[in-house]
Structure formats: C-alpha cells, structure tokens
Amino acid sequence: MYQKHMNNDQLVCPVDAPDCHWLAQIACLQQQILDLSELVTTDALTGLYNFRHFKNVLQVEMNRSKRSGIPTSLVMVDIDYFKSVNDAHGHAVGNVVLKHIAAILKDEVRSADIVCRYGGEEFTIIFPETHLRFAVKVADRIRETIAMTPVHCNGEDVLVTASMGAGVYMKTSILDIIDFVDSVDKHLYEAKQSGRNCICHMDYADLRSVTEVSFDERAMLYNNE
Numbered sequence: 001m002y003q004k005h006m007n008n009d010q011l012v013c014p015v016d017a018p019d020c021h022w023l024a025q026i027a028c029l030q031q032q033i034l035d036l037s038e039l040v041t042t043d044a045l046t047g048l049y050n051f052r053h054f055k056n057v058l059q060v061e062m063n064r065s066k067r068s069g070i071p072t073s074l075v076m077v078d079i080d081y082f083k084s085v086n087d088a089h090g091h092a093v094g095n096v097v098l099k100h101i102a103a104i105l106k107d108e109v110r111s112a113d114i115v116c117r118y119g120g121e122e123f124t125i126i127f128p129e130t131h132l133r134f135a136v137k138v139a140d141r142i143r144e145t146i147a148m149t150p151v152h153c154n155g156e157d158v159l160v161t162a163s164m165g166a167g168v169y170m171k172t173s174i175l176d177i178i179d180f181v182d183s184v185d186k187h188l189y190e191a192k193q194s195g196r197n198c199i200c201h202m203d204y205a206d207l208r209s210v211t212e213v214s215f216d217e218r219a220m221l222y223n224n225e
Helices: 022-041 051-068 082-089 091-108 132-148 177-193 215-223
Strands: 072-079 114-119 122-127 151-153 156-158 162-169
Touching: 022 051, 051 072, 051 114, 051 122, 051 162, 051 177, 072 082, 072 091, 072 132, 072 177, 082 091, 091 114, 091 122, 091 132, 091 151, 122 132, 132 162, 162 177
Parallel strands: none
Antiparallel strands: 072 122, 072 162, 114 122, 151 156
C-alpha cells in the first residue's frame, strides 16, 4: 500500500496518486502500534520498563552471558518502610516517592542498563556485560543518593532509604531465570535483615576465578561473530 522515502519517514503512495487518502490512516495506525507497544512494556506510573519487559530482557542477557562468557549483573531495589510512608502521608505521596526513586535510578545508570519496576515498591536494574563489583559500586552510589535526596511533597520533606541485593549470572551458571532472580532476592532479604539502607551480595573472592574472561577467550568470541 505504501513505501517510505530513503531519506525521511514521509509516507509515499506507491502509485504516485496526488491525493492518496490512505496515507493519513496508515500514519495513524503506525502511531497507534507504537503507542500500544510502549504500553505493553512500560509501567504507567513511573515510566520505567515493567515486569514483563524485565523478564524478557533478563533472559536475553542471561543467554548472551552463556555465549560470550561475560557476566550479567542484576540488582534488586526495595524502598524501606514504604507502607509507613503510605500510612503517614497517603498513597498520593507514596506515588510521588515511587516516581522520585524511578528518576534517580534512571539518572544514575548507563544508557545500556535496564531499569524496571518489578512491582509495588521494588525495582530492578539489569547490568548487561557487567561484573558484579562494578554493578555493586553503581548500586551503592544510587543507595546513597536516595538516602541524601528527600522527596519534596505538600510542603514537607519525606526521607526514604532503600535496601538492595545484587547477583551475577555467568557462563558457568546453571540457574534458570526464576532461580537467578530468587538468589538475588535472597541478598535483598539479607539487606533488610541487616538493618536496611545497605546492599548485600556474594563475596567477590568466590566469583573472581569464574567471571574473568581471558584475552584468548575474548579474541575467540569476537572472531567467531
């Protein structure tokens, strides 16, 4: 029915009709498809990716780590005492807090990292091709930023903190996506039990030998692509 110019996105009638009445409808349908696609993968409140997108992307990155040998790191973030915020200030303020945290998460990560709303007051950050040490360093910086940045709402400052758990998926990992997420969630629970406003993860010493990719291995991977 239509084609596009090579140099722009303007729709052009394939038979060069001077007044092709289908073009406007096609353009409208294209926009509707884009809007629906965004709704399927985006959390309406925060504008972050939603749980469905999180699962899809994490599986892709886990598969990539299996092929390349370069690890994928995952951080789970949970706002401390969020129910108390809702009880004390109301759900409207709670929503402002959620959007505030979402904005900090997006601002503090790289463009390649994927920030999602996992559900309720919980968020996730997928760090593709990233070792655990770097992901933890970034996450801890985010944790400090959250703690030092009060939420201004209705003429008052609402102070919030966040607890975090971090994990890494490697070429040698045998966990499926459910078990991998559960393992990171256990570190998050550990952070909650340790007093909150902290991040817990595996010992780096236990990971060093299996997460490092040698020069020869990396060269072989790239030569095979």
